[in-house]
Amino acid sequence: MSILRLVLIGIALLVSSSTWAACTKEGQQESCNGTGSADQSVLFVTADADLYDTCSLVSSDGSVEVQVTIDGTNWSTAVALEAQGVEDIIRVLATVADQLYWFGVKAKYIRVRQVGATATTAAMRCWDQ
Numbered sequence: 698m699s700i701l702r703l704v705l706i707g708i709a710l711l712v713s714s715s716t717w718a719a720c721t722k723e724g725q726q727e728s729c730n731g732t733g734s735a736d737q738s739v740l741f742v743t744a745d746a747d748l749y750d751t752c753s754l755v756s757s758d759g760s761v762e763v764q765v766t767i768d769g770t771n772w773s774t775a776v777a778l779e780a781q782g783v784e785d786i787i788r789v790l791a792t793v794a795d796q797l798y799w800f801g802v803k804a805k806y807i808r809v810r811q812v813g814a815t816a817t818t819a820a821m822r823c824w825d826q
Contacts, residue, residue, distance in 0.1 A: 703800045720741055722744065722790055727749065727822070730819065731818070739808055741808065742807070746765070751825070752800055753820060754797075755819065756820075758815055758816060759815035764808050
């Protein structure tokens with residue numbers, strides 16, 4: 698892929714998501730955080746998520762969902778998240794505040810969007826197991 702094309706893709710993602718800078722690479726992991734204020738607000742989008750296969754996610758106050766793209770253009774519907782710290786395995790499509798979730802995925806980018814009108818803050822960390 699040409700450098701110009703990579704730059705244009707980066708600019709397009711920055712314009713479409715002002716929260717791109719909310720993610721930072723830390724060694725072999727990537728950490729993201731962001732805040733939403735309206736239904737379907739994008740809290741953050743990862744950089745190059747195909748380096749990772751496992752992520753943890755937590756939100757406060759409102760609810761969020763995780764979407765992925767494997768081609769950089771077409772986004773999936775919500776990814777199933779597995780609730781942690783509960784007795785039985787529970788898989789959900791949207792978070793409940795202050796609950797830790799894990800999910801496994803191989804994708805080009807991962808984005809987290811607010812679900813509903815209640816403002817929310819979310820944090821995610823991804824790594825390769």
